[in-house]
Amino acid sequence: MTNTELDATIRINPTSWNLGFHYDQAQLRPAPARLLTVAGQGSIDEHGALLHADDMGAQMALAVANVESLLAEGGMDLRDVTRLVVYVTDMDAALVSYGALVERLAALDATPPATLLEVARLAVPGMCVEIDATAGR
Numbered sequence: 001m002t003n004t005e006l007d008a009t010i011r012i013n014p015t016s017w018n019l020g021f022h023y024d025q026a027q028l029r030p031a032p033a034r035l036l037t038v039a040g041q042g043s044i045d046e047h048g049a050l051l052h053a054d055d056m057g058a059q060m061a062l063a064v065a066n067v068e069s070l071l072a073e074g075g076m077d078l079r080d081v082t083r084l085v086v087y088v089t090d091m092d093a094a095l096v097s098y099g100a101l102v103e104r105l106a107a108l109d110a111t112p113p114a115t116l117l118e119v120a121r122l123a124v125p126g127m128c129v130e131i132d133a134t135a136g137r
């Protein structure tokens with residue numbers, strides 16, 4: 001391998017069904033100099049209050065905005081995410097609302113490996129989506 005190949009992210013997608021959701025099935029990246037771990041982010045404002053109770057679409061949009069804000073504080077963006085996990089309390093509603101996340105990923109041509117997982121409940125009553133991430137640069 002050349003140095004250029006060692007510095008580049010290799011996207012691994014043996015099939016293409018996942019591309020519409022804007023994530024890769026796997027990625028091979030060089031080891032980052034810095035690693036940022038982002039705790040689960042929900043539709044929480046700067047005072048810790050839940051916004052948009054039981055509104056999956058609005059919560060998805062604000063949760064990803066909160067993730068992006070923390071990434072920016074760490075000098076990164078969604079292209080630097082190496083692992084994205086989205087926890088939801090209603091899979092059907094999440095699939096309808098997933099476009100809010102895909103839109104942000106597509107805007108940066110980011111395709112992090114991602115997992116969408118339905119859970120019985122989240123920490124705050126009325127919270128229906130929480131997103132955590134790992135990023136490196």
